[in-house]
Amino acid sequence: MDGMDRTGDDDLFARLKAYEGRPATLAGTGKDPVNLPMIRHWCEALGDTNPAYTGPGAIAPPTMLQAWTMGGLAGHTTRTPAYDELLGLLDEAGCTSVVATDCEQEYLRPLRPGDEITFDTVIESVSVRKTTKLGTGYFVTTRTRIHAGGELAGTHRFRILKYAPARRKKAPADTRPRPVVNRDNAGFWEGVQRHELLIQRCADCRTLRFPWLPGCDACGGLDWDTVRAAGDGTVHSYVVMHHPPFPAFDPPYAVGLIELVEGVRIVSNVVGVPYDKVRIGMPVRLEFRRYDDELVLPVFRGELFRGGLS
Known part of the structure:
Protein backbone atom coordinates (compact mmCIF):
# COMPACT_ATOMS: atom_id res chain seq x y z
CA MET A 1 0.00 0.00 0.00
CA ALA A 166 -8.43 -2.01 -9.86
CA ARG A 167 -8.74 -3.27 -13.41
CA ARG A 168 -7.33 -6.73 -13.80
CA LYS A 169 -6.74 -8.95 -16.75
CA LYS A 170 -9.78 -11.18 -16.94
CA ALA A 171 -9.01 -14.86 -16.52
CA PRO A 172 -10.64 -17.38 -18.87
CA ALA A 173 -14.08 -18.45 -17.67
CA ASP A 174 -12.92 -22.02 -17.04
CA THR A 175 -10.02 -20.99 -14.78
CA ARG A 176 -10.42 -22.44 -11.32
CA PRO A 177 -10.45 -19.78 -8.55
CA ARG A 178 -7.17 -19.40 -6.69
CA PRO A 179 -6.87 -19.82 -2.92
CA VAL A 180 -6.14 -16.70 -0.90
CA VAL A 181 -2.51 -16.95 0.21
CA ASN A 182 -1.24 -14.65 2.96
CA ARG A 183 1.62 -14.55 5.45
CA ASP A 184 -0.31 -16.71 7.93
CA ASN A 185 -0.98 -19.62 5.55
CA ALA A 186 1.81 -19.36 2.94
CA GLY A 187 3.66 -22.31 4.50
CA PHE A 188 0.62 -24.54 4.04
CA TRP A 189 0.36 -23.77 0.31
CA GLU A 190 4.10 -24.21 -0.14
CA GLY A 191 3.67 -27.69 1.34
CA VAL A 192 0.81 -28.44 -1.05
CA GLN A 193 3.09 -27.61 -3.98
CA ARG A 194 5.44 -30.32 -2.62
CA HIS A 195 2.47 -32.70 -2.20
CA GLU A 196 2.60 -32.40 1.58
CA LEU A 197 -0.41 -31.60 3.77
CA LEU A 198 1.09 -29.72 6.73
CA ILE A 199 -0.69 -29.24 10.06
CA GLN A 200 0.46 -26.60 12.51
CA ARG A 201 1.58 -27.76 15.97
CA CYS A 202 1.91 -25.41 18.94
CA ALA A 203 5.47 -25.37 20.29
CA ASP A 204 4.17 -24.79 23.82
CA CYS A 205 1.21 -27.13 24.38
CA ARG A 206 1.75 -29.34 21.27
CA THR A 207 -1.87 -28.93 20.17
CA LEU A 208 -2.45 -29.50 16.45
CA ARG A 209 -4.51 -26.88 14.62
CA PHE A 210 -6.04 -26.43 11.20
CA PRO A 211 -6.64 -24.16 9.37
CA TRP A 212 -3.38 -22.33 9.96
CA LEU A 213 -3.51 -19.50 12.49
CA PRO A 214 -0.90 -17.02 13.77
CA GLY A 215 -1.40 -18.23 17.35
CA CYS A 216 -2.57 -21.29 19.25
CA ASP A 217 -6.29 -21.23 20.04
CA ALA A 218 -5.70 -23.59 22.99
CA CYS A 219 -3.00 -21.76 24.96
CA GLY A 220 -2.31 -18.59 22.97
CA GLY A 221 1.27 -19.55 22.16
CA LEU A 222 2.81 -17.89 19.11
CA ASP A 223 5.58 -20.40 18.34
CA TRP A 224 4.83 -23.45 16.22
CA ASP A 225 6.19 -26.13 13.94
CA THR A 226 4.43 -28.47 11.51
CA VAL A 227 3.43 -32.12 11.24
CA ARG A 228 2.96 -33.81 7.88
CA ALA A 229 -0.47 -35.43 7.71
CA ALA A 230 -0.48 -39.16 7.06
CA GLY A 231 -3.32 -38.65 4.59
CA ASP A 232 -5.96 -40.99 6.04
CA GLY A 233 -9.32 -39.71 7.23
CA THR A 234 -13.09 -40.05 7.21
CA VAL A 235 -15.98 -37.91 6.00
CA HIS A 236 -17.24 -36.07 9.07
CA SER A 237 -19.91 -34.18 7.08
CA TYR A 238 -20.54 -33.26 3.45
CA VAL A 239 -22.70 -31.32 1.00
CA VAL A 240 -23.45 -31.95 -2.67
CA MET A 241 -23.02 -28.84 -4.82
CA HIS A 242 -25.52 -28.39 -7.66
CA HIS A 243 -25.49 -24.60 -8.06
CA PRO A 244 -24.35 -22.08 -9.05
CA PRO A 245 -23.09 -23.32 -12.42
CA PHE A 246 -19.50 -22.25 -13.07
CA PRO A 247 -17.33 -23.28 -16.03
CA ALA A 248 -14.39 -24.31 -13.83
CA PHE A 249 -16.54 -26.85 -11.98
CA ASP A 250 -18.68 -29.75 -13.07
CA PRO A 251 -21.67 -30.08 -10.72
CA PRO A 252 -23.00 -32.04 -9.03
CA TYR A 253 -19.99 -32.86 -6.86
CA ALA A 254 -19.38 -33.58 -3.18
CA VAL A 255 -17.52 -31.28 -0.80
CA GLY A 256 -16.58 -32.93 2.48
CA LEU A 257 -15.49 -31.88 5.93
CA ILE A 258 -12.73 -34.44 6.33
CA GLU A 259 -11.56 -35.55 9.78
CA LEU A 260 -7.93 -36.59 9.52
CA VAL A 261 -6.47 -39.32 11.71
CA GLU A 262 -4.46 -36.58 13.43
CA GLY A 263 -7.74 -35.15 14.78
CA VAL A 264 -8.06 -31.94 12.75
CA ARG A 265 -10.58 -31.29 9.98
CA ILE A 266 -10.21 -29.87 6.48
CA VAL A 267 -12.74 -28.95 3.79
CA SER A 268 -12.04 -30.39 0.34
CA ASN A 269 -13.58 -32.26 -2.57
CA VAL A 270 -14.40 -35.95 -2.25
CA VAL A 271 -13.38 -37.66 -5.50
CA GLY A 272 -13.24 -41.15 -6.94
CA VAL A 273 -16.81 -42.10 -5.99
CA PRO A 274 -20.17 -40.91 -7.33
CA TYR A 275 -21.38 -37.81 -5.48
CA ASP A 276 -24.55 -39.65 -4.37
CA LYS A 277 -22.50 -42.46 -2.78
CA VAL A 278 -20.62 -40.24 -0.35
CA ARG A 279 -21.59 -40.98 3.24
CA ILE A 280 -20.67 -39.75 6.71
CA GLY A 281 -17.98 -42.04 8.08
CA MET A 282 -16.67 -42.99 4.62
CA PRO A 283 -12.90 -43.65 4.65
CA VAL A 284 -10.92 -41.29 2.44
CA ARG A 285 -7.31 -40.99 1.34
CA LEU A 286 -5.43 -37.79 0.53
CA GLU A 287 -4.44 -37.07 -3.06
CA PHE A 288 -3.01 -34.00 -4.76
CA ARG A 289 -4.65 -32.97 -8.01
CA ARG A 290 -3.14 -30.56 -10.53
CA TYR A 291 -5.71 -28.34 -12.22
CA ASP A 292 -3.39 -26.27 -14.43
CA ASP A 293 0.24 -25.19 -14.70
CA GLU A 294 0.08 -23.32 -11.38
CA LEU A 295 -2.70 -24.78 -9.24
CA VAL A 296 -2.37 -27.91 -7.11
CA LEU A 297 -5.04 -28.72 -4.50
CA PRO A 298 -5.47 -31.46 -1.90
CA VAL A 299 -8.51 -33.68 -2.48
CA PHE A 300 -9.70 -36.90 -0.85
CA ARG A 301 -10.52 -40.14 -2.63
CA GLY A 302 -13.44 -41.97 -1.11
CA GLU A 303 -13.73 -45.69 -0.51
CA LEU A 304 -17.12 -47.36 -0.85
CA PHE A 305 -18.29 -49.36 2.15
CA ARG A 306 -17.98 -53.11 1.72
CA GLY A 307 -21.25 -54.94 1.33
CA GLY A 308 -23.26 -51.75 1.18
CA LEU A 309 -22.97 -49.27 -1.63
CA SER A 310 -22.23 -50.17 -5.19
Whole structure:
Protein backbone atom coordinates (compact mmCIF):
# COMPACT_ATOMS: atom_id res chain seq x y z
CA MET A 1 0.00 0.00 0.00
CA ASP A 2 1.34 3.44 -0.91
CA GLY A 3 0.90 5.69 2.12
CA MET A 4 2.06 8.81 0.29
CA ASP A 5 -0.54 8.97 -2.47
CA ARG A 6 -1.80 12.28 -3.75
CA THR A 7 -5.14 13.46 -2.35
CA GLY A 8 -6.75 13.42 -5.77
CA ASP A 9 -9.31 16.08 -6.50
CA ASP A 10 -8.90 18.78 -3.84
CA ASP A 11 -12.56 19.67 -3.87
CA LEU A 12 -13.65 16.07 -3.32
CA PHE A 13 -11.18 15.59 -0.50
CA ALA A 14 -12.33 18.80 1.19
CA ARG A 15 -15.96 17.65 0.95
CA LEU A 16 -15.05 14.28 2.44
CA LYS A 17 -13.07 15.81 5.30
CA ALA A 18 -16.04 18.02 6.17
CA TYR A 19 -17.80 14.90 7.47
CA GLU A 20 -15.16 14.27 10.13
CA GLY A 21 -16.68 14.75 13.57
CA ARG A 22 -20.27 14.45 12.35
CA PRO A 23 -22.50 11.91 14.11
CA ALA A 24 -23.44 8.70 12.32
CA THR A 25 -25.71 7.41 15.11
CA LEU A 26 -27.31 9.39 17.93
CA ALA A 27 -28.81 7.86 21.07
CA GLY A 28 -28.69 4.33 19.66
CA THR A 29 -30.07 1.56 21.84
CA GLY A 30 -29.24 -2.12 21.83
CA LYS A 31 -32.05 -4.27 20.47
CA ASP A 32 -31.64 -6.61 23.45
CA PRO A 33 -30.11 -6.20 26.87
CA VAL A 34 -26.96 -8.19 27.56
CA ASN A 35 -28.22 -11.75 28.01
CA LEU A 36 -26.99 -15.26 28.74
CA PRO A 37 -28.36 -16.97 25.58
CA MET A 38 -26.36 -14.66 23.29
CA ILE A 39 -23.29 -15.11 25.49
CA ARG A 40 -23.72 -18.90 25.32
CA HIS A 41 -24.11 -18.91 21.52
CA TRP A 42 -21.01 -16.71 21.16
CA CYS A 43 -18.92 -18.96 23.40
CA GLU A 44 -20.11 -22.13 21.66
CA ALA A 45 -19.29 -20.70 18.23
CA LEU A 46 -15.77 -19.72 19.32
CA GLY A 47 -15.12 -22.70 21.57
CA ASP A 48 -14.52 -20.35 24.53
CA THR A 49 -14.92 -22.25 27.81
CA ASN A 50 -13.84 -19.45 30.16
CA PRO A 51 -15.89 -19.97 33.38
CA ALA A 52 -16.26 -16.19 33.75
CA TYR A 53 -18.92 -16.31 31.04
CA THR A 54 -21.24 -18.79 32.82
CA GLY A 55 -23.07 -19.05 36.10
CA PRO A 56 -24.76 -16.52 38.40
CA GLY A 57 -21.97 -13.93 38.23
CA ALA A 58 -21.37 -14.26 34.49
CA ILE A 59 -19.99 -11.41 32.42
CA ALA A 60 -20.09 -11.08 28.65
CA PRO A 61 -16.90 -11.77 26.69
CA PRO A 62 -15.31 -8.36 26.09
CA THR A 63 -15.03 -9.06 22.36
CA MET A 64 -18.85 -9.12 22.16
CA LEU A 65 -18.81 -5.34 22.62
CA GLN A 66 -19.99 -4.59 19.07
CA ALA A 67 -22.55 -7.43 19.07
CA TRP A 68 -24.80 -5.59 21.52
CA THR A 69 -25.04 -2.59 19.16
CA MET A 70 -25.93 -4.43 15.96
CA GLY A 71 -29.22 -3.50 14.34
CA GLY A 72 -29.88 -6.77 12.51
CA LEU A 73 -31.55 -6.79 9.10
CA ALA A 74 -33.88 -3.92 10.03
CA GLY A 75 -31.07 -1.62 11.14
CA HIS A 76 -31.35 1.25 13.62
CA THR A 77 -33.77 4.18 13.33
CA THR A 78 -31.30 6.46 15.14
CA ARG A 79 -28.80 6.45 12.30
CA THR A 80 -28.18 9.93 10.88
CA PRO A 81 -27.94 10.74 7.13
CA ALA A 82 -24.29 11.87 7.42
CA TYR A 83 -22.65 8.46 6.97
CA ASP A 84 -24.80 7.55 3.95
CA GLU A 85 -24.11 10.97 2.44
CA LEU A 86 -20.37 10.41 2.84
CA LEU A 87 -20.53 6.99 1.17
CA GLY A 88 -22.71 8.51 -1.56
CA LEU A 89 -20.01 11.07 -2.36
CA LEU A 90 -17.49 8.27 -2.71
CA ASP A 91 -19.87 6.32 -4.96
CA GLU A 92 -20.19 9.36 -7.23
CA ALA A 93 -16.39 9.58 -7.38
CA GLY A 94 -16.22 5.98 -8.66
CA CYS A 95 -15.38 4.38 -5.31
CA THR A 96 -18.28 1.96 -5.53
CA SER A 97 -16.77 -1.02 -3.70
CA VAL A 98 -16.25 -1.43 0.02
CA VAL A 99 -14.31 -3.78 2.27
CA ALA A 100 -13.92 -3.80 6.04
CA THR A 101 -10.24 -3.57 6.93
CA ASP A 102 -9.86 -3.60 10.73
CA CYS A 103 -11.33 -2.64 14.06
CA GLU A 104 -10.02 -1.57 17.47
CA GLN A 105 -11.82 -2.05 20.77
CA GLU A 106 -11.19 -0.63 24.23
CA TYR A 107 -12.85 -2.25 27.25
CA LEU A 108 -13.54 -0.04 30.25
CA ARG A 109 -15.88 -2.18 32.30
CA PRO A 110 -17.39 -5.67 31.95
CA LEU A 111 -20.92 -6.07 30.61
CA ARG A 112 -23.30 -8.24 32.62
CA PRO A 113 -26.64 -9.89 31.84
CA GLY A 114 -29.40 -7.30 32.19
CA ASP A 115 -27.27 -4.32 31.16
CA GLU A 116 -29.18 -2.01 28.81
CA ILE A 117 -26.89 -0.80 26.03
CA THR A 118 -26.85 2.69 24.51
CA PHE A 119 -24.32 4.03 22.03
CA ASP A 120 -23.39 6.86 19.72
CA THR A 121 -21.20 6.77 16.64
CA VAL A 122 -19.15 9.54 15.04
CA ILE A 123 -17.28 9.72 11.73
CA GLU A 124 -13.78 9.99 13.13
CA SER A 125 -11.60 10.33 10.03
CA VAL A 126 -11.34 10.09 6.25
CA SER A 127 -7.88 9.33 4.87
CA VAL A 128 -6.12 10.87 1.90
CA ARG A 129 -6.51 8.92 -1.29
CA LYS A 130 -4.72 5.55 -1.08
CA THR A 131 -3.71 2.96 -3.64
CA THR A 132 -4.07 -0.68 -2.56
CA LYS A 133 -4.06 -4.03 -4.32
CA LEU A 134 -7.85 -3.87 -4.41
CA GLY A 135 -7.93 -0.43 -5.97
CA THR A 136 -7.72 3.28 -5.19
CA GLY A 137 -9.94 4.87 -2.57
CA TYR A 138 -10.33 6.28 0.92
CA PHE A 139 -10.24 4.75 4.40
CA VAL A 140 -13.23 5.83 6.51
CA THR A 141 -13.07 5.31 10.28
CA THR A 142 -16.01 5.51 12.69
CA ARG A 143 -15.82 5.49 16.50
CA THR A 144 -18.63 4.13 18.64
CA ARG A 145 -18.91 4.83 22.37
CA ILE A 146 -20.89 2.12 24.15
CA HIS A 147 -22.61 2.76 27.49
CA ALA A 148 -24.23 0.39 29.98
CA GLY A 149 -26.52 1.90 32.57
CA GLY A 150 -25.27 5.36 31.63
CA GLU A 151 -21.63 4.37 32.25
CA LEU A 152 -19.05 4.21 29.46
CA ALA A 153 -18.27 0.51 28.95
CA GLY A 154 -16.03 0.62 25.89
CA THR A 155 -15.23 2.08 22.48
CA HIS A 156 -15.20 0.46 19.07
CA ARG A 157 -13.38 1.85 16.04
CA PHE A 158 -14.34 0.39 12.69
CA ARG A 159 -12.49 1.11 9.45
CA ILE A 160 -13.52 0.45 5.87
CA LEU A 161 -11.89 1.06 2.50
CA LYS A 162 -14.26 2.60 -0.05
CA TYR A 163 -12.50 2.14 -3.37
CA ALA A 164 -12.65 1.98 -7.16
CA PRO A 165 -11.74 -1.61 -8.09
CA ALA A 166 -8.43 -2.01 -9.86
CA ARG A 167 -8.74 -3.27 -13.41
CA ARG A 168 -7.33 -6.73 -13.80
CA LYS A 169 -6.74 -8.95 -16.75
CA LYS A 170 -9.78 -11.18 -16.94
CA ALA A 171 -9.01 -14.86 -16.52
CA PRO A 172 -10.64 -17.38 -18.87
CA ALA A 173 -14.08 -18.45 -17.67
CA ASP A 174 -12.92 -22.02 -17.04
CA THR A 175 -10.02 -20.99 -14.78
CA ARG A 176 -10.42 -22.44 -11.32
CA PRO A 177 -10.45 -19.78 -8.55
CA ARG A 178 -7.17 -19.40 -6.69
CA PRO A 179 -6.87 -19.82 -2.92
CA VAL A 180 -6.14 -16.70 -0.90
CA VAL A 181 -2.51 -16.95 0.21
CA ASN A 182 -1.24 -14.65 2.96
CA ARG A 183 1.62 -14.55 5.45
CA ASP A 184 -0.31 -16.71 7.93
CA ASN A 185 -0.98 -19.62 5.55
CA ALA A 186 1.81 -19.36 2.94
CA GLY A 187 3.66 -22.31 4.50
CA PHE A 188 0.62 -24.54 4.04
CA TRP A 189 0.36 -23.77 0.31
CA GLU A 190 4.10 -24.21 -0.14
CA GLY A 191 3.67 -27.69 1.34
CA VAL A 192 0.81 -28.44 -1.05
CA GLN A 193 3.09 -27.61 -3.98
CA ARG A 194 5.44 -30.32 -2.62
CA HIS A 195 2.47 -32.70 -2.20
CA GLU A 196 2.60 -32.40 1.58
CA LEU A 197 -0.41 -31.60 3.77
CA LEU A 198 1.09 -29.72 6.73
CA ILE A 199 -0.69 -29.24 10.06
CA GLN A 200 0.46 -26.60 12.51
CA ARG A 201 1.58 -27.76 15.97
CA CYS A 202 1.91 -25.41 18.94
CA ALA A 203 5.47 -25.37 20.29
CA ASP A 204 4.17 -24.79 23.82
CA CYS A 205 1.21 -27.13 24.38
CA ARG A 206 1.75 -29.34 21.27
CA THR A 207 -1.87 -28.93 20.17
CA LEU A 208 -2.45 -29.50 16.45
CA ARG A 209 -4.51 -26.88 14.62
CA PHE A 210 -6.04 -26.43 11.20
CA PRO A 211 -6.64 -24.16 9.37
CA TRP A 212 -3.38 -22.33 9.96
CA LEU A 213 -3.51 -19.50 12.49
CA PRO A 214 -0.90 -17.02 13.77
CA GLY A 215 -1.40 -18.23 17.35
CA CYS A 216 -2.57 -21.29 19.25
CA ASP A 217 -6.29 -21.23 20.04
CA ALA A 218 -5.70 -23.59 22.99
CA CYS A 219 -3.00 -21.76 24.96
CA GLY A 220 -2.31 -18.59 22.97
CA GLY A 221 1.27 -19.55 22.16
CA LEU A 222 2.81 -17.89 19.11
CA ASP A 223 5.58 -20.40 18.34
CA TRP A 224 4.83 -23.45 16.22
CA ASP A 225 6.19 -26.13 13.94
CA THR A 226 4.43 -28.47 11.51
CA VAL A 227 3.43 -32.12 11.24
CA ARG A 228 2.96 -33.81 7.88
CA ALA A 229 -0.47 -35.43 7.71
CA ALA A 230 -0.48 -39.16 7.06
CA GLY A 231 -3.32 -38.65 4.59
CA ASP A 232 -5.96 -40.99 6.04
CA GLY A 233 -9.32 -39.71 7.23
CA THR A 234 -13.09 -40.05 7.21
CA VAL A 235 -15.98 -37.91 6.00
CA HIS A 236 -17.24 -36.07 9.07
CA SER A 237 -19.91 -34.18 7.08
CA TYR A 238 -20.54 -33.26 3.45
CA VAL A 239 -22.70 -31.32 1.00
CA VAL A 240 -23.45 -31.95 -2.67
CA MET A 241 -23.02 -28.84 -4.82
CA HIS A 242 -25.52 -28.39 -7.66
CA HIS A 243 -25.49 -24.60 -8.06
CA PRO A 244 -24.35 -22.08 -9.05
CA PRO A 245 -23.09 -23.32 -12.42
CA PHE A 246 -19.50 -22.25 -13.07
CA PRO A 247 -17.33 -23.28 -16.03
CA ALA A 248 -14.39 -24.31 -13.83
CA PHE A 249 -16.54 -26.85 -11.98
CA ASP A 250 -18.68 -29.75 -13.07
CA PRO A 251 -21.67 -30.08 -10.72
CA PRO A 252 -23.00 -32.04 -9.03
CA TYR A 253 -19.99 -32.86 -6.86
CA ALA A 254 -19.38 -33.58 -3.18
CA VAL A 255 -17.52 -31.28 -0.80
CA GLY A 256 -16.58 -32.93 2.48
CA LEU A 257 -15.49 -31.88 5.93
CA ILE A 258 -12.73 -34.44 6.33
CA GLU A 259 -11.56 -35.55 9.78
CA LEU A 260 -7.93 -36.59 9.52
CA VAL A 261 -6.47 -39.32 11.71
CA GLU A 262 -4.46 -36.58 13.43
CA GLY A 263 -7.74 -35.15 14.78
CA VAL A 264 -8.06 -31.94 12.75
CA ARG A 265 -10.58 -31.29 9.98
CA ILE A 266 -10.21 -29.87 6.48
CA VAL A 267 -12.74 -28.95 3.79
CA SER A 268 -12.04 -30.39 0.34
CA ASN A 269 -13.58 -32.26 -2.57
CA VAL A 270 -14.40 -35.95 -2.25
CA VAL A 271 -13.38 -37.66 -5.50
CA GLY A 272 -13.24 -41.15 -6.94
CA VAL A 273 -16.81 -42.10 -5.99
CA PRO A 274 -20.17 -40.91 -7.33
CA TYR A 275 -21.38 -37.81 -5.48
CA ASP A 276 -24.55 -39.65 -4.37
CA LYS A 277 -22.50 -42.46 -2.78
CA VAL A 278 -20.62 -40.24 -0.35
CA ARG A 279 -21.59 -40.98 3.24
CA ILE A 280 -20.67 -39.75 6.71
CA GLY A 281 -17.98 -42.04 8.08
CA MET A 282 -16.67 -42.99 4.62
CA PRO A 283 -12.90 -43.65 4.65
CA VAL A 284 -10.92 -41.29 2.44
CA ARG A 285 -7.31 -40.99 1.34
CA LEU A 286 -5.43 -37.79 0.53
CA GLU A 287 -4.44 -37.07 -3.06
CA PHE A 288 -3.01 -34.00 -4.76
CA ARG A 289 -4.65 -32.97 -8.01
CA ARG A 290 -3.14 -30.56 -10.53
CA TYR A 291 -5.71 -28.34 -12.22
CA ASP A 292 -3.39 -26.27 -14.43
CA ASP A 293 0.24 -25.19 -14.70
CA GLU A 294 0.08 -23.32 -11.38
CA LEU A 295 -2.70 -24.78 -9.24
CA VAL A 296 -2.37 -27.91 -7.11
CA LEU A 297 -5.04 -28.72 -4.50
CA PRO A 298 -5.47 -31.46 -1.90
CA VAL A 299 -8.51 -33.68 -2.48
CA PHE A 300 -9.70 -36.90 -0.85
CA ARG A 301 -10.52 -40.14 -2.63
CA GLY A 302 -13.44 -41.97 -1.11
CA GLU A 303 -13.73 -45.69 -0.51
CA LEU A 304 -17.12 -47.36 -0.85
CA PHE A 305 -18.29 -49.36 2.15
CA ARG A 306 -17.98 -53.11 1.72
CA GLY A 307 -21.25 -54.94 1.33
CA GLY A 308 -23.26 -51.75 1.18
CA LEU A 309 -22.97 -49.27 -1.63
CA SER A 310 -22.23 -50.17 -5.19
